[in-house]
Amino acid sequence: MEEDIDTRKINNSFLRDHSYATEADIISTVEFNHTGELLATGDKGGRVVIFQREQESKNQVHRRGEYNVYSTFQSHEPEFDYLKSLEIEEKINKIRWLPQQNATYFLLSTNDKTVKLWKVSERDKRPEGYNLKDEEGRLRDPATITTLRVPVLRPMDLMVEATPRRVFANAHTYHINSISVNSDYETYMSADDLRINLWNFEITNQSFNIVDIKPANMEELTEVITAAEFHPHHCNTFVYSSSKGTIRLCDMRASALCDRHTKFFEEPEDPSNRSFFSEIISSISDVKFSHSGRYIMTRDYLTVKVWDLNMENRPIETYQVHDYLRSKLCSLYENDCIFDKFECVWNGSDSVIMTGSYNNFFRMFDRNTKRDVTLEASRENSKPRAILKPRKVCVGGKRRKDEISVDSLDFSKKILHTAWHPSENIIAVAGVQITYIYSRTRLTRWTSYYLIISHTEY
Amino acid sequence: MFARGLKRKCVGHEEDVEGALAGLKTVSSYSLQRQSLLDMSLVKLQLCHMLVEPNLCRSVLIANTVRQIQEEMTQDGTWRAVAPQAAGRAPLDRLVSTEILCRAAWEQEGACPAPGLGDGHTQGPVSDLCPVTSAQAPRHPQSSVWEMDGPRENRGSFHKSLDQIFETLETKNPSCMEELFSDVDSPYYDLDTVLTGMMGGARPGPCEGLEGLAPATPGPSASCKSDLGELDHVVEILVET
Numbered sequence: 006m007e008e009d010i011d012t013r014k015i016n017n018s019f020l021r022d023h024s025y026a027t028e029a030d031i032i033s034t035v036e037f038n039h040t041g042e043l044l045a046t047g048d049k050g051g052r053v054v055i056f057q058r059e060q061e062s063k064n065q066v067h068r069r070g071e072y073n074v075y076s077t078f079q080s081h082e083p084e085f086d087y088l089k090s091l092e093i094e095e096k097i098n099k100i101r102w103l104p105q106q107n108a109t110y111f112l113l114s115t116n117d118k119t120v121k122l123w124k125v126s127e128r129d130k131r132p133e134g135y136n137l138k139d140e141e142g143r144l145r146d147p148a149t150i151t152t153l154r155v156p157v158l159r160p161m162d163l164m165v166e167a168t169p170r171r172v173f174a175n176a177h178t179y180h181i182n183s184i185s186v187n188s189d190y191e192t193y194m195s196a197d198d199l200r201i202n203l204w205n206f207e208i209t210n211q212s213f214n215i216v217d218i219k220p221a222n223m224e225e226l227t228e229v230i231t232a233a234e235f236h237p238h239h240c241n242t243f244v245y246s247s248s249k250g251t252i253r254l255c256d257m258r259a260s261a262l263c264d265r266h267t268k269f270f271e272e273p274e275d276p277s278n279r280s281f282f283s284e285i286i287s288s289i290s291d292v293k294f295s296h297s298g299r300y301i302m303t304r305d306y307l308t309v310k311v312w313d314l315n316m317e318n319r320p321i322e323t324y325q326v327h328d329y330l331r332s333k334l335c336s337l338y339e340n341d342c343i344f345d346k347f348e349c350v351w352n353g354s355d356s357v358i359m360t361g362s363y364n365n366f367f368r369m370f371d372r373n374t375k376r377d378v379t380l381e382a383s384r385e386n387s388k389p390r391a392i393l394k395p396r397k398v399c400v401g402g403k404r405r406k407d408e409i410s411v412d413s414l415d416f417s418k419k420i421l422h423t424a425w426h427p428s429e430n431i432i433a434v435a436g437v438q439i440t441y442i443y444s445r446t447r448l449t450r451w452t453s454y455y456l457i458i459s460h461t462e463y
Numbered sequence: 464m465f466a467r468g469l470k471r472k473c474v475g476h477e478e479d480v481e482g483a484l485a486g487l488k489t490v491s492s493y494s495l496q497r498q499s500l501l502d503m504s505l506v507k508l509q510l511c512h513m514l515v516e517p518n519l520c521r522s523v524l525i526a527n528t529v530r531q532i533q534e535e536m537t538q539d540g541t542w543r544a545v546a547p548q549a550a551g552r553a554p555l556d557r558l559v560s561t562e563i564l565c566r567a568a569w570e571q572e573g574a575c576p577a578p579g580l581g582d583g584h585t586q587g588p589v590s591d592l593c594p595v596t597s598a599q600a601p602r603h604p605q606s607s608v609w610e611m612d613g614p615r616e617n618r619g620s621f622h623k624s625l626d627q628i629f630e631t632l633e634t635k636n637p638s639c640m641e642e643l644f645s646d647v648d649s650p651y652y653d654l655d656t657v658l659t660g661m662m663g664g665a666r667p668g669p670c671e672g673l674e675g676l677a678p679a680t681p682g683p684s685a686s687c688k689s690d691l692g693e694l695d696h697v698v699e700i701l702v703e704t
Contacts, residue, residue, distance in 0.1 A: 091516045179519055198519040227527055229520045248520050281500060281531060285524045339503060344521045 032435040034422055038102040038110065041426040044072055044433055045112060046440055047097025051081035053114055053167075055125065072442055076125055078167040081116040093118050099184050101193070111170070113193060117180040120195050122171035122206065130158040176202050176212045183233045189240040196233035196245060203257075215263050216245060216255065231346075232292045242267075244294070244301055250287030252303060252312065270301075270312050272319045282334040282343065290346035295355040296427075302358055304349040307331060309360050309370065324370045324377065327362045329400045329411045342416050353428045361420025364409065366396060367434055382420060382434045382441045393443065494539070497532055504529045 029050025036045050044056040057075035084093040095116055103111040109126040134156040139145055179197035186193045194203050194215070201216035216233075220226050229248045236242035241257045253266035274283065286306035293302045301312045303320075307328055310320035326347075330337060337343040342363075349360040361367045362379070370377045379396045399408035422435040431444040507525050 226523060229523050231520060248524055281528055284527055288520070288524060344524070
């Protein structure tokens with residue numbers, strides 16, 4: 006391309022030895038911003054890396070913009086709670102973008118205990134021509150100055166700075182699993198295992214507790230909060246899911262403490278499928294409102310369900326993600342995979358939903374055509390513009406050539422975090438240390454659009 | 464990977480076990496498998512207790528599973544103290560045999576994995592099998608203090624706090640598994656134990672403001688517990704200020 010060379014300074018502090026990937030690079034969250042221009046990833050080492058989509062070149066209209074590293078910063082550091090003698094992990098559990106109002110970007114990032122508001126801004130000009138400082142910044146002796154000049158702004162190499170603007174700490178006894186920005190753009194909520202707090206962005210030393218399910222006697226604890234989200238349009242409404250497979254919708258206008266739900270979503274149990282693992286696999290790992298605000302989607306261990314807000318007694322759609330695991334639940338309980346928390350996402354038009362699985366597989370379900378596809382995120386399959394081939398897991402006896410048998414699945418390669426561009430057919434899939442970005446052209450197949458290398462490889 | 468290796472072995476064993484079980488059709492194999500699952504769950508609770516700050520969701524789910532098994536075993540009348548060495552032992556064949564437990568209730572021949580939540584049976588096929596189970600369940604010697612109590616005591620004892628389980632595991636020899644489910648007595652509420660703070664998040668009765676000083680909700684062994692509960696609350700205030 007004939008454009009100017011990209012001379013953005015990349016913060017070099019994250020460059021590491023290329024010869025190995027460390028555990029700190031394990032990606033723990035992925036999130037597009039509201040325009041899709043930026044993609045943020047958080048990792049186990051407390052770092053946030055933001056990718057920005059290149060502007061499309063006028064000469065190559067059909068070539069989509071690529072995502073390049075835009076900014077990287079250390080969001081959270083490991084801490085030690087001296088009173089309890091516990092280490093607080095720096096792993097980034099969630100990132101949520103604030104809607105953009107000007108040229109600066111704001112995002113919330115959280116670990117187990119502390120939420121931080123980060124401001125990401127560009128600087129491409131700097132003032133030059135100071136009177137009291139020379140070009141290197143050294144002070145000049147006032148006696149040597151004979152003329153005065155007015156400093157002017159001159160262009161400089163683009164620099165992207167991330168600064169922490171707010172730190173919301175000391176409000177959670179348990180581990181934060183969710184944060185959600187309210188549609189009023191003034192408040193947000195943070196949810197841990199037993200409580201949900203409401204914050205104002207401007208106030209860091211105070212938060213309102215809006216849900217508290219901690220029993221007076223911990224003896225009676227049988228259920229925890231697993232995820233929570235605000236309604237996309239109604240700033241008084243939010244939902245939270247539980248480890249017992251239920252979803253509660255609450256209205257903050259009803260009372261200050263929303264312990265009594267407005268709506269309660271629960272599907273009656275299928276007695277024929279009951280086992281000792283029924284409760285564990287019903288535990289909801291993620292809950293997401295549709296963009297329309299009409300539906301919610303929940304992910305439990307084996308299925309994705311779509312619920313209509315107007316119907317509480319059962320979901321309107323249920324999709325099997327990997328039902329072949331049902332007969333393996335005991336082994337999965339033993340190796341702890343049964344506790345894996347998969348996320349789920351809607352596409353921009355709420356017509357397709359996506360979630361991850363094992364063996365680096367991820368699944369997409371078209372709600373209108375009822376068709377589904379299984380794709381694999383792997384480096385071998387991800388050459389630029391390579392077309393992703395649908396995969397299939399063979400359950401029965403005869404295995405076809407391209408199929409993979411259930412027993413050959415690699416349970417260490419799990420796709421827990423995925424994100425979908427708000428308006429285009431671009432998805433980000435987080436593998437262990439790599440984020441894959443795929444896009445779909447007008448053709449029906451998904452193409453490997455662009456491979457983002459892990460943090461270590463820049 | 465660990466899972467993959469285990470799976471391959473599982474496949475082999477499962478085939479053998481399946482072949483053997485096809486002819487067995489007795490309840491005792493189901494009990495054995497259920498026992499294995501109980502052992503595994505207790506080991507998990509113990510292991511997660513060793514972590515710096517265990518995942519509360521995972522702990523709650525495992526504890527609920529343990530509770531479920533206990534309730535069902537009580538219903539069957541097969542509950543007895545878990546043998547001390549059972550916790551450490553995890554032979555592959557016993558673990559593998561628990562694959563059977565994963566199957567849905569109606570697939571199990573001769574076994575009755577009823578939900579066992581104590582409130583009757585909802586489905587026809589399942590309810591047909593259940594009386595058979597109760598009648599045929601072998602009566603094991605009741606060695607634990609636990610078994611002497613009436614049904615109500617049993618049920619009350621089920622609802623042990625995660626806290627107590629964790630405290631037991633921490634302060635006692637891990638082999639004393641039977642004490643895990645016995646009634647709580649004073650040793651659990653040692654000041655040292657409370658202040659150790661291993662389960663930082665799951666402390667009983669936090670004292671936020673005024674509510675904390677009220678006695679704990681009376682349980683089955685109310686008198687002893689409420690005193691200890693108050694002591695605990697007081698300590699909690701001290702610790703958190």
